Amino acid sequence: xxxxxxxxxxxxxxxxxxxxxxxxxxxxxxxxxxxxxxxxxxxxxxxxxxxxxxxxxxxxxxxxxxxxxxxxxxxxxxxxxxxxxxxxxxxxxxxxxxxxxxxxxxxxxxxxxxxxxxxxxxxxxxxxxxxxxxxxxxxxxxxxxxxxxxxxxxxxxxxxxxxxxxxxxxxxxxxxxxxxxxxx
Amino acid sequence: xxxxxxxxxxxxxxxxxxxxxxxxxxxxxxxxxxxxxxxxxxxxxxxxxxxxxxxxxxxxxxxxxxxxxxxxxxxxxxxxxxxxxxxxxxxxxxxxxxxxxxxxxxxxxxxxxxxxxxxxxxxxxxxxxxxxxxxxxxxxxxxxxxxxxxxxxxxxxxxxxxxxxxxxxxxxxxxxxxxxxxxxxxxxxxxxxxxxxxxxxxxxxxxxxxxxxxxxxxxxxxxxxxxxxxxxxxxxxxxxxxxxxxxxxxxxxxxxxxxxxxxxxxxxxxxxxxxxxxxxxxxxxxxxxxxxxxxxxxxxxxxxxxxxxxxxxxxxxxxxxxxxxxxxxxxxxxxxxxxxxxxxxxxxxxxxxxxxxxxxxxxxxxxxxxxxxxxxxxxxxxxxxxxxxxxxxxxxxxxxxxxxxxxxxxxxxxxxxxxxxxxxxxxxxxxxxxxxxxxxxxxxxxxxxxxxxxxxxxxxxxxxxxxxxxxxxxxxxxxxxxxxxxxxxxxxxxxxxxxxxxxxxxxxxxxxxxxxxxxxxxxxxxxxxxxxxxxx
Numbered sequence: 031x032x033x034x035x036x037x038x039x040x041x042x043x044x045x046x047x048x049x050x051x052x053x054x055x056x057x058x059x060x061x062x063x064x065x066x067x068x069x070x071x072x073x074x075x076x077x078x079x080x081x082x083x084x085x086x087x088x089x090x091x092x093x094x095x096x097x098x099x100x101x102x103x104x105x106x107x108x109x110x111x112x113x114x115x116x117x118x119x120x121x122x123x124x125x126x127x128x129x130x131x132x133x134x135x136x137x138x139x140x141x142x143x144x145x146x147x148x149x150x151x152x153x154x155x156x157x158x159x160x161x162x163x164x165x166x167x168x169x170x171x172x173x174x175x176x177x178x179x180x181x182x183x184x185x186x187x188x189x190x191x192x193x194x195x196x197x198x199x200x201x202x203x204x205x206x207x208x209x210x211x212x213x214x
Numbered sequence: 215x216x217x218x219x220x221x222x223x224x225x226x227x228x229x230x231x232x233x234x235x236x237x238x239x240x241x242x243x244x245x246x247x248x249x250x251x252x253x254x255x256x257x258x259x260x261x262x263x264x265x266x267x268x269x270x271x272x273x274x275x276x277x278x279x280x281x282x283x284x285x286x287x288x289x290x291x292x293x294x295x296x297x298x299x300x301x302x303x304x305x306x307x308x309x310x311x312x313x314x315x316x317x318x319x320x321x322x323x324x325x326x327x328x329x330x331x332x333x334x335x336x337x338x339x340x341x342x343x344x345x346x347x348x349x350x351x352x353x354x355x356x357x358x359x360x361x362x363x364x365x366x367x368x369x370x371x372x373x374x375x376x377x378x379x380x381x382x383x384x385x386x387x388x389x390x391x392x393x394x395x396x397x398x399x400x401x402x403x404x405x406x407x408x409x410x411x412x413x414x415x416x417x418x419x420x421x422x423x424x425x426x427x428x429x430x431x432x433x434x435x436x437x438x439x440x441x442x443x444x445x446x447x448x449x450x451x452x453x454x455x456x457x458x459x460x461x462x463x464x465x466x467x468x469x470x471x472x473x474x475x476x477x478x479x480x481x482x483x484x485x486x487x488x489x490x491x492x493x494x495x496x497x498x499x500x501x502x503x504x505x506x507x508x509x510x511x512x513x514x515x516x517x518x519x520x521x522x523x524x525x526x527x528x529x530x531x532x533x534x535x536x537x538x539x540x541x542x543x544x545x546x547x548x549x550x551x552x553x554x555x556x557x558x559x560x561x562x563x564x565x566x567x568x569x570x571x572x573x574x575x576x577x578x579x580x581x582x583x584x585x586x587x588x589x590x591x592x593x594x595x596x597x598x599x600x601x602x603x604x605x606x607x608x609x610x611x612x613x614x615x616x617x618x619x620x621x622x623x624x625x626x627x628x629x630x631x632x633x634x635x636x637x638x639x640x641x642x643x644x645x646x647x648x649x650x651x652x653x654x655x656x657x658x659x660x661x662x663x664x665x666x667x668x669x670x671x672x673x674x675x676x677x678x679x680x681x682x683x684x685x686x687x688x689x690x691x692x693x694x695x696x697x698x699x700x701x702x703x704x705x706x707x708x709x710x711x712x713x714x715x716x717x718x719x720x721x722x723x724x725x726x727x728x729x730x731x732x733x734x735x736x737x738x739x740x741x742x743x744x745x746x747x748x749x750x
Contacts, residue, residue: 055384055388060380060384063384067384067387067388067391070391071391071394074391074394074395074398077395077398077399078394078397078398078401080402081398081399081401081402104401104407105398105401108350108397108398108401108407111350111354112394115354115357115361115390118361119357119360119361119364119383119387122361122364122365122383123383123384123387126368126376126379126380126383129368129371129376130376130377130380133373133376134373139377139380139381139384140377140380142377142378142381142450144453144512144515145449145450147511148509148510148511151511152509
């Protein structure tokens with residue numbers, strides 16, 4: 031039976047590293063987020079180390095002395111890989127923070143403006159986009175009257191054909207002036 | 215058919231070597247173009263060959279000749295080969311598209327010198343994730359593709375891209391850490407990270423621990439696949455990147471997450487204990503994702519939300535845990551990669567022709583660029599699931615699987631799927647009306663669309679139609695893929711033939727095994743592979 035009970039000191043270190051890392055991850059400043067990610071990464075690396083069992087000899091198999099105590103080398107190999115990856119990504123994140131500082135004089139993680147706009151429109155109960163048909167000031171009743179009155183419709187059609195570019199004034203409700211472009 | 219197992223690592227090796235070569239040739243843009251196109255065409259050829267070859271059974275290669283549970287195997291089974299093929303078609307088309315775009319814009323829009331090596335590294339990472347037969351190697355594959363994607367999403371380092379890239383990088387890093395944590399715990403519980411050996415050992419692990427491991431892996435892959443409520447980062451970060459980058463991210467990166475979910479759920483946790491949870495997640499992803507799409511006013515964001523929404527269909531198929539459900543999910547992945555990438559490429563063309571991606575400012579494109587309208591219309595209708603296009607076939611397969619399952623929750627999901635499909639149609643038709651039928655704005659940029667961009671997009675549209683035309687054989691293939699996924703014996707037997715070890719050789723071990731010294735062989739294998747092997 032392999033002894034898999036972990037070293038308590040290591041467990042305590044893992045807990046502190048990950049807890050501090052999560053706390054920093056919740057900050058707005060990218061530099062703190064970066065430090066938080068590095069701390070969590072180190073905590074998890076230690077966790078993988080404890081997964082290798084209790085500390086023993088070097089992680090090398092000695093053909094001269096097959097019975098010599100040795101530790102499991104695989105977790106150490108995995109940790110090395112993870113360290114290299116975390117290092118590279120941390121460097122990238124640091125440059126990203128620096129670039130953000132260059133551009134904005136701070137490295138705070140910013141909100142998505144378009145997301146805010148959509149939310150504000152929804153809160154104000156407005157359509158997500160402006161419509162050619164709704165851009166006219168006339169009410170629905172007036173538009174309906176206009177459509178039913180065939181002479182008015184012809185006039186509107188003639189005006190649209192004369193005014194805006196072809197194909198723009200095809201909606202009966204749209205006035206000649208608004209038919210040309212989407213209201214910004 | 216000749217043994218093609220030597221070709222299994224090529225989809226990783228080719229783009230990775232080409233990336234180094236392209237980086238060395240950074241002064242010679244033309245040479246870089248040739249290198250990238252040759253490398254990705256090579257990958258496509260290999261992928262098609264593998265697709266045909268693995269129909270007879272999975273191909274395994276132990277990397278470096280190291281025996282399987284100790285060394286790292288690369289495994290190509292039907293699912294891997296299908297994903298490889300679809301992704302290499304997409305990668306190649308997007309590359310041609312971006313080359314043409316780079317030629318037009320000049321250096322400032324896409325710094326081509328960095329773009330090529332990074333793009334090739336991304337391809338290598340995606341292919342590595344598809345082929346990996348080892349959980350830690352899967353993590354490495356993820357990291358390769360993510361590192362490349364960090365560079366691509368912040369190309370040029372403009373303010374908006376730095377903002378979006380920051381969110382993307384931090385969220386991806388967090389998910390990678392969760393994945394790493396899961397790997398550490400899996401290793402602690404079972405003493406292996408080899409997927410085939412895990413499949414054999416996990417049933418012996420305490421059920422509570424196994425469930426925790428399953429949920430941790432699902433959490434890590436769920437963030438990458440962007441399932442609700444882990445999806446908020448996606449519509450935030452994707453739309454700001456250059457059009458070809460967004461297209462390839464939308465097509466491939468989330469699907470790598472879905473692939474990882476399929477692989478781990480079917481191979482490692484076949485009991486389906488998370489199925490109810492996954493069902494609810496799938497429902498929420500579908501419905502909330504598409505409601506988000508309906509609210510959007512920018513077509514790139516709208517498509518990003520439909521992307522999130524349609525991940526729900528795939529999760530639905532996985533969560534059913536039936537052959538039919540899995541078949542539908544795999545088919546849907548193949549369909550969705552192609553269609554979603556095409557749509558983002560078309561939006562790139564629309565942005566160039568119409569000068570904007572905002573639905574307020576686009577207009578009249580049906581008259582200005584009828585070919586563009588056709589190229590948008592076909593994949594858009596496929597996405598919405600209009601018969602007879604591939605989206606309809608995929609959705610029909612999934613809904614049929616849901617009806618066959620017959621549980622109340624499955625019926626709820628079927629209803630949710632239909633509603634999502636209708637709302638997708640609504641969102642797409644809204645975009646169509648605004649961008650193509652509304653009156654054209656006054657100030658249009660005077661541009662003609664480059665042939666390469668149009669050609670690459672048209673090629674992907676044709677690929678999407680081909681999925682529809684060839685749906686019969688393809689559906690048969692995905693059906694067989696689902697059967698091999700559900701029958702785990704084929705996978706484990708291929709990776710670990712009879713003796714429980716792979717086909718690779720390490721001299722010491724073979725000598726000892728031949729010398730009939732079972733104890734020493736066990737010690738050697740244990741020292742390298744088993745958990746916490748501490749000699750007395």
